[in-house]
Amino acid sequence: MTLRAPFPAPFRGVVPPLVTPLTPEGEVDVDSVRRLAGHLLDAGVHGLFLLGSSGEAAYLTDIQRRTALEAAVEAAAGRVPVLAGVIETTTARVLDRAKDAVKAGADALVATAPFYTRTHPAEIADHFRRLRAGADLPVFAYDIPAAVHTKLSRDTVLALAADGTLAGLKDSSGDEGSLRRLLPALRAAAPAFSVLTGAELTVDGALLAGVDGVVPGLGNVDAHGYVRLYEAARAGDWDTARREQDRLAALFAIVDAGDPARMGGSSSALGAFKAAVHLRGIIDCPATAAPQVPLGEAEFAHVRSRLGEAGLLPEGA
Amino acid sequence: MTLRAPFPAPFRGVVPPLVTPLTPEGEVDVDSVRRLAGHLLDAGVHGLFLLGSSGEAAYLTDIQRRTALEAAVEAAAGRVPVLAGVIETTTARVLDRAKDAVKAGADALVATAPFYTRTHPAEIADHFRRLRAGADLPVFAYDIPAAVHTKLSRDTVLALAADGTLAGLKDSSGDEGSLRRLLPALRAAAPAFSVLTGAELTVDGALLAGVDGVVPGLGNVDAHGYVRLYEAARAGDWDTARREQDRLAALFAIVDAGDPARMGGSSSALGAFKAAVHLRGIIDCPATAAPQVPLGEAEFAHVRSRLGEAGLLPEGA
């Protein structure tokens, strides 16, 4: 593990949630992880987020998770912080994953509220406090009701930001209105707190609203676009930001590649991200983890065609 | 009924969803409806939307709905279009309300997908087509999953925009990401189609994304603010738009006035809007319709105090 600078506060910028490249046999493809991380760093991203939903964390074994994280930490080589998802049902299990992440050299943890169980705001707050106490890394709360089936309440986030339990929030709730009410309260209560939006289609509006950064799944496919969007917004050039966002929203249509009669939306979206990164020549194999349904040939062609329209295919592809 | 210009296409601007002022006995207070409409017109709004969720449409009898709508049409006197909600469970019932709205002089109808029943996209499309065929007014689809428990699909909206069934969409889904993907497709398929957002906390971002207008419940309380926000955005002055939106988002905190142990979020929010409009001297009585729980004295004071901070109380109040 390299010696690191302290984790920046607030942490800002474009932080793609890396897909986890797999071999045809379903094992983590370490070389492809490194190439993907390198590609993103070259594009100018400000951090890497491993083992989130885009990273298929829920599909990977503990060992696979560690393997992917270690490869990314090595590739980052301290140039940007590496955030690690620690996706588990409840506190003690998250702490086990946090130990793995610390060993692998992560710079911060990203944890959801408890899931599978029915929970309560008091239990959620206690969960994050125990996690912060038990793991020697900054903790981001991951608000993703589509997966966890609970929305982090405004009061919970404010309390955990104010008392230093949380270093930041990754908001994948899609609830931009709630976020707009939360942001000024957070700025007042915890100026170093970092808010990252996972809503990759409304990044211009989110930056206008004052978020610190963005964690776009589509950033695996077009990191340069998100970096341009972020920089335009930072410079107050909202017309450029909007045009870039419109372009990226059109590209996002790759997620509809999969036939809904054959597969779920998650198989389709993750399959399309991996297909695109593969078609761009960045990772070796587009396989997703079982039991997700793989994209078929026509579905693959749909992705290729959208990439072509966006000028994102390598010459000769 | 006055002679009217054709309904503008696309219809644009700030279109507050008027609360329906009631007397202490629970009847529609016609004078207060007129005063509220007049106040909003003086603030420069571009349309009035009657009988939406903020208008407590679900709580009003058919006769009360007509009374409120007629009063607003009279007050508007053709200066701006009046849109009328026709909130009913299914097609035949919506058509009955549409007849009432036509008689009352509305300029356009705003209708949801069927609710109470379980439904299907094919049935939703047929519902809007029958409504358009049976009612001689432009139809806006009202996408409000919190009430209807169905989200209008992208394909349904696009098809009904392209074939002229719908004149526009009032999007109260809160799903800004879906909207961002829908907007360019709508611009291509139906350039005269109007998209109005009901998400009153993210209007700056929505206008940056390209929506045509906004239907803010909070616009009952501070219409001038929403007009300033809209005009700043139209002028490309995004910093001013953002500051105005931040101010309005802070003011929105009045909706939390009600004690959640005593009442639901709807009683609290509608009670607070009406309390605020009453405290500003625009309507005579802040009563909400039964069986909503009325705000108590302390809750009323909460609203007053927020209005004071925002400089929205009349002198001496």
Add this chain to the structure above:
Amino acid sequence: MTLRAPFPAPFRGVVPPLVTPLTPEGEVDVDSVRRLAGHLLDAGVHGLFLLGSSGEAAYLTDIQRRTALEAAVEAAAGRVPVLAGVIETTTARVLDRAKDAVKAGADALVATAPFYTRTHPAEIADHFRRLRAGADLPVFAYDIPAAVHTKLSRDTVLALAADGTLAGLKDSSGDEGSLRRLLPALRAAAPAFSVLTGAELTVDGALLAGVDGVVPGLGNVDAHGYVRLYEAARAGDWDTARREQDRLAALFAIVDAGDPARMGGSSSALGAFKAAVHLRGIIDCPATAAPQVPLGEAEFAHVRSRLGEAGLLPEGA
């Protein structure tokens, strides 16, 4: 209106929720309503429930609702009580429908909690109390979360049973466990309170658990079967009850007639019930109300074939 005996308490037995026969043009077919009511009375049912979900209440205009209800009241001629659904979003609107039902000669009202709006237990209790005070008929609470998106809480039902607001509960929640906990508490708090289950596939278990009666949509198709099931249960002959229930559960498969790619579950189930009642020669036309998707020829044949297996087709059909 005939002179009536007081409404029995607790009200008991088989109370089919009548489908509302329509003409090909979509109007209420009064003769078919009468024939259906007569058929059910001949089968020995203990009450008729008009204007529930099976009656397509959400699809009928106010006038259509009254027409159907009046026809059934006339056909019942005081022999069994007629319960009338008063399906509207909130209190004042339900009271308008209650007036219609009183005029039409109903013996009791069946009302849901408010829907479309977000609501709160205190508001739901107030809703039923205002309804009871404003309508001079016994009130049954209709617990149907699939339509209303709220489950009536145990505490609400107990309080409203104990203070005499409610005469009974029609439980279409499908939550048999909650009902099992509620039943003994109701027996203690309000011995005359009537619990009717709308869960037509588990009637034997519900009667074993102590419910007073059943409101089976499938009872339109095979009322004799439900009467036999009810009588076997009352006699403690649980083996016969179970066999009858198994037979009726198999017959229930007609609701899957509709192709899910073409229509929703409601179109399929209501279409199948009406197709079956029509094929049995009881009503003239199997049409359902718009915008429901009608069954196609093959789907119709599916219903016919199940009826044949069950021995429910008339000779020569």
Add this chain to the structure above:
Amino acid sequence: MTLRAPFPAPFRGVVPPLVTPLTPEGEVDVDSVRRLAGHLLDAGVHGLFLLGSSGEAAYLTDIQRRTALEAAVEAAAGRVPVLAGVIETTTARVLDRAKDAVKAGADALVATAPFYTRTHPAEIADHFRRLRAGADLPVFAYDIPAAVHTKLSRDTVLALAADGTLAGLKDSSGDEGSLRRLLPALRAAAPAFSVLTGAELTVDGALLAGVDGVVPGLGNVDAHGYVRLYEAARAGDWDTARREQDRLAALFAIVDAGDPARMGGSSSALGAFKAAVHLRGIIDCPATAAPQVPLGEAEFAHVRSRLGEAGLLPEGA
């Protein structure tokens, strides 16, 4: 590991889902696991289910899960089968837990559909097939939409029963109507398939409907009651079965011990089960796993008082 008889097919009877006793420090209390298992065996149960929802599986680390399972297997000593929950988000992770369960000596696995991720029926079927292929034990599907947020479809269960992928179903969906339709189809397609209901309040009705057994959380507290209920039902003595069920439904009220302002329903229910088993002298400590909120003194007294009413407290307690 002792030598075992083949797993019975269909597997039948009362199979309590054991709570996992913890020490005050939060570690698995092996002696108490053994005592609890012994107590249940003495009551005449027909199997033990470890690491389900009542067992707080979602709160236990992998090592804690194994420890608890090993203790129960040892205590069962081959007298009854031991089923092991393998609660993990997706296939590869479930397979890791399945390996642990095999090593610990379990006789069968109980697995849910994938959760946290969005999924699809085709993916769910593939998930169970891969699990069956990868783990050398019979597999029960655990249908628990409250935790997994997906209901297993009728078609999925039928297909996986017919092709031998699944040995049985533990139905904790609470959807008794669906189950009633499924049971005859299962009897025809897979006579050796075992259906166990997790709906502990409607066991009499479920046995009347034809389920093979019951997995009652409350069976930790009163296993003798569930054994009596099961045996009465097997003997066709439905009046006795109903009275026993009524008694157990009344006892179930212990789950409401916790103050809902302070804790969630899960903390309350699991806390109450453990409190009851502790008060009955079977386990040493009533602690639940963090971050669940522990019952307070008054809440504990509520449990004690209900147990007293039920005659379930040891003399002198």
